[in-house]
Amino acid sequence: xxxxxxxxxAGGGVLKHTLLVCKRMDYVLSHLEKAFPKFAKQLTPFAxxxxxxxxxxxxxxxxxxxxxxxxxxxxRFFYHEQQGARMARNVLDQLHYSKADTRLICAMIxxxxxxxxxxxxxxxxxxxx
Numbered sequence: 350x351x352x353x354x355x356x357x358x359a360g361g362g363v364l365k366h367t368l369l370v371c372k373r374m375d376y377v378l379s380h381l382e383k384a385f386p387k388f389a390k391q392l393t394p395f396a397x398x399x400x401x402x403x404x405x406x407x408x409x410x411x412x413x414x415x416x417x418x419x420x421x422x423x424x425r426f427f428y429h430e431q432q433g434a435r436m437a438r439n440v441l442d443q444l445h446y447s448k449a450d451t452r453l454i455c456a457m458i459x460x461x462x463x464x465x466x467x468x469x470x471x472x473x474x475x476x477x478x
Contacts, residue, residue: 434459
């Protein structure tokens, strides 16, 4: 965990990265056609729930400090998505989010990987129906 404060691809730590993700969420939600040309039409109704998406952005890397490990000279966060979903569920329960919103936020967290590997956009579209 001691290295996590310094980590991001651009430098600055997980907190800085998370705040940038939250900031960029507004742009993405306002420019779906540009951000997701193949899926903009399907995402438009979902994008209307900006508070839910912003909470997802805020919580998406919640488990990085808890999962930070040095591996072959690199800082890695193995399985932070799974642990993050569990941690997010606890936070959302304390904030009295509905079960449906909690499930959706946790599903998005557990499905996320950089460059949307292991399922990515198609997984998200499938989950949204």
